[in-house]
Amino acid sequence: MNRLHILGLFYRNIILIRRSVPKLFGLFGFVTVALLLWGFLTLWLQDLAPGEAVPDFIILILSAFIFWSLFDLSQRSFGISFLEEVWSRNVINLFAAPVKLSEMVLGFVMVGVAQAFLAFFYVTTLAFLLYALNIWTLGFYIIPFFVNILVFGWALGVVTIGLVVRFGPSADILAFFIPFLLLPFSAVYYPISVYPPVLQTITFALPTRHMFEGMRTAISEGMIPWQEVLWATVLNVVFVVLAFLFLYWMLHLARTRGYLSRLVHD
Amino acid sequence: MAVLCVTDLTKHYNSFTAVDRISFEVREGEIVSLLGPNGAGKTTTIQMLLSLVSPSSGEIQVFGKNLKYHREELLSMMNFSAPYSLLPYNLTPREGLKVFSMLYGVRDHNERANALLEEFNLMELAGRKIGQLSTGEQMRLCVAKAFVNTPRLLLLDEPTSSLDPPTARQLRARILRLIRDSNGAVLWTSHNMREVETVSDRIIFLSRGRIVADDTPGNLKRRFGEDDLEEIFITIAREPIREPP
Numbered sequence: 118m119n120r121l122h123i124l125g126l127f128y129r130n131i132i133l134i135r136r137s138v139p140k141l142f143g144l145f146g147f148v149t150v151a152l153l154l155w156g157f158l159t160l161w162l163q164d165l166a167p168g169e170a171v172p173d174f175i176i177l178i179l180s181a182f183i184f185w186s187l188f189d190l191s192q193r194s195f196g197i198s199f200l201e202e203v204w205s206r207n208v209i210n211l212f213a214a215p216v217k218l219s220e221m222v223l224g225f226v227m228v229g230v231a232q233a234f235l236a237f238f239y240v241t242t243l244a245f246l247l248y249a250l251n252i253w254t255l256g257f258y259i260i261p262f263f264v265n266i267l268v269f270g271w272a273l274g275v276v277t278i279g280l281v282v283r284f285g286p287s288a289d290i291l292a293f294f295i296p297f298l299l300l301p302f303s304a305v306y307y308p309i310s311v312y313p314p315v316l317q318t319i320t321f322a323l324p325t326r327h328m329f330e331g332m333r334t335a336i337s338e339g340m341i342p343w344q345e346v347l348w349a350t351v352l353n354v355v356f357v358v359l360a361f362l363f364l365y366w367m368l369h370l371a372r373t374r375g376y377l378s379r380l381v382h383d
Numbered sequence: 384m385a386v387l388c389v390t391d392l393t394k395h396y397n398s399f400t401a402v403d404r405i406s407f408e409v410r411e412g413e414i415v416s417l418l419g420p421n422g423a424g425k426t427t428t429i430q431m432l433l434s435l436v437s438p439s440s441g442e443i444q445v446f447g448k449n450l451k452y453h454r455e456e457l458l459s460m461m462n463f464s465a466p467y468s469l470l471p472y473n474l475t476p477r478e479g480l481k482v483f484s485m486l487y488g489v490r491d492h493n494e495r496a497n498a499l500l501e502e503f504n505l506m507e508l509a510g511r512k513i514g515q516l517s518t519g520e521q522m523r524l525c526v527a528k529a530f531v532n533t534p535r536l537l538l539l540d541e542p543t544s545s546l547d548p549p550t551a552r553q554l555r556a557r558i559l560r561l562i563r564d565s566n567g568a569v570l571w572t573s574h575n576m577r578e579v580e581t582v583s584d585r586i587i588f589l590s591r592g593r594i595v596a597d598d599t600p601g602n603l604k605r606r607f608g609e610d611d612l613e614e615i616f617i618t619i620a621r622e623p624i625r626e627p628p
Contacts, residue, residue: 121492125485129471132478205471210528213433213468214486215458372437375396378430378467 118223122216126224130198131231143193144232148186148240155182156248176336178306179250181329183240185305187233188266188325189296194232195274196281196292198225203286208380218368222361226271233267258335262328265349268357269324270296275360279367285379305329324352384411385444386536386568387432392441394427394592401427403592404441409536414562414569416579419589420620425572426465428589429538432570433463445536459488464529465540469521472514476505476524479513480531487532495531503527503557518545523554530561537562537569543578551575555582576612586612588619595619 134140159178202208211221244250252259273295280288302316303325309317320326331345371377387409394402402424409415417425430436432443434454443450445457470479480499484492500506503523508516513524522545529537542558543551559582562569573579579586580600588596588603596603596619600612607615 119488121485121488121490125482128485129474129478129482133473137473201473202471205473206467206469207471209435209465209468210470210483211486212435213458213463214483215455215488216486217455369437372435375427375430375436377435378426 118217118220119215122214122220123224123227126198126216126221127227127231130201130224130228133201134228134232143197144190144236145239148190148236149243151182151186152179152240152243152247155179156244159248175248176250176252177333179244179248180252180255180332180336181305183237183244183252184262184266184329184332185296185300185303186240187237187263188270190236191229191233191267191270192273192277192296193292194229195225195271196277196289196295198228199274199278200281200286200289200292203281203289203380209378212377218364222271222275225274229267229271229274237263255335258339258341259332261341261346261350262332262335265324265328265346265353268353269328269349272353272356272360275357275364279360279364282364282371282376282380283367285376299323299325302326303329308333321348322352324349324356327352385409386411386413386446387570388444388447389428389432390442390444392428392431392443393439394424394431394436395439400592402431402438405589405592405594406441407587407594407597409568409570411535411568412563412566413584414559414571414582415585415587416571416573416583417587417589418572418574418579418616420616422591423589424592425589426540427592429463429465429540429570429572432538433461434458459532460534461536461538462487462529462532462534463538463540464522464525464542466522466525466544467540469525470513470528472512474513475510476500476513476516476527477509479524480528483528484531489532499527499530502530502561503554519547519550522546523550526554526558533565533567535565535567537567539569539571541573542571543573543575551578558582576616580612588615590619 134144155178159175163175202211241252244252277292277295280291302320303323309320309326309330312320327345327349331342331349334342334345385408390406391404392402393404405428417428419425427436431438434450445461448457450457474482477496477500480496481492484495489495500509505524505527508520513521526542543554546554555578571582583600585599586603587594598606603615604610607618609615
């Protein structure tokens with residue numbers, strides 16, 4: 118591993134984020150709008166719901182929203198870091214540089230971590246100011262979920278890169294679409310008991326299901342459901358390995374069939 | 384000493400053969416031009432040398448090591464410039480050169496970026512976004528990037544294609560000086576025959592993926608009975624595979 122290679126990629130992305138208003142909006146704007154939307158919806162539900170259920174109800178929905186935003190951001194920031202190289206026709210320069218694939222991925226992970234911490238700090242502060250939701254009271258309970266959410270987002274980011282390498286820049290829509298595709302099946306805003314039995318079995322393979330189900334338990338019962346954390350972690354390891362194998366396979370195909378040069382011409 | 388040694392290099396895309404069993408060497412301090420009509424296989428060859436495209440068969444050795452097994456180590460001693468791969472439009476030239484210095488493992492990346500901005504007369508543009516520069520300025524920057532790691536093997540794909548004649552001449556002179564200073568080797572492609580004649584120690588003509596001639600400019604002229612490289616180019620482009628008389 119060459120530290121300079123990783124820092125070079127990190128530096129390149131940080132310049133872009135710092136300088137670009139649309140990118141800053143992507144980092145803070147969407148989440149602000151969505152937090153307002155979910156906040157108002159929750160306030161309305163608060164009026165409808167019976168009194169005793171209200172405190173849990175608010176914290177469950179808004180916490181779920183915050184963690185889902187974090188997952189969405191970690192996947193998106195990863196995919197977009199690579200897409201940025203494609204859009205700016207820099208991808209050939211990058212693949213012709215002596216940078217290992219693992220260094221490239223680590224560079225993007227660093228960008229993802231920086232963005233995730235910034236966004237998480239911002240959105241939790243905003244949620245506290247607007248709705249008096251203090252997610253930090255969960256303390257150490259949130260750490261396993263926080264880490265698992267980021268890692269699964271990156272695994273899907275690696276898959277996004279593989280798809281863009283294989284199908285070209287037109288596959289960039291996937292960078293935004295993949296999390297949305299998983300949203301209904303991840304039990305983010307409702308428990309898995311609402312799913313039909315078949316779907317309960319199928320969704321078992323999704324780390325996000327275990328993360329959000331576990332997070333709900335942590336919030337409502339004040340304890341870490343280790344079984345859910347364990348399943349989320351094991352599945353995450355499997356997904357990360359599969360994602361890397363997929364990316365290596367796509368790169369092999371791209372080099373064999375000449376797709377890499379097509380990335381700057383499409 | 385052979386810096387680059389290509390043996391029986393072949394690339395098939397399904398039934399189409401882009402490069403067909405080519406073999407050649409580039410020695411230390413040598414500038415070799417790779418010429419041929421459009422579709423002759425020049426860009427595919429360069430992309431295989433940069434490991435952007437995997438060869439169907441054959442071998443590429445750089446400094447005696449197989450590129451397939453020593454990719455990162457060998458790419459750190461090489462660099463390239465091509466008009467289809469300019470630097471990111473959303474960085475400034477200083478940032479772009481700094482980023483690529485880092486990606487090529489140059490420790491004093493700030494100093495290197497500044498030295499190249501000076502060397503290629505880009506200091507005045509250093510703070511502007513690359514996307515706001517003219518095509519010629521971007522091309523100059525792209526060539527400057529090719530020197531971030533003081534490469535020992537440089538692949539230049541039409542480095543002066545979008546430059547006006549005085550700027551092209553200046554850039555050529557600068558490239559030649561930097562290469563001679565570092566005793567590097569260059570594989571150069573161009574459609575400008577005067578440029579090729581000026582810079583090349585040796586010329587390799589490709590046609591339909593095959594090498595049809597490999598010699599010094601003077602020997603090629605004698606062999607084809609022409610005073611002008613352009614005429615040789617046209618002859619080869621018209622009758623691609625036939626050997627000269």
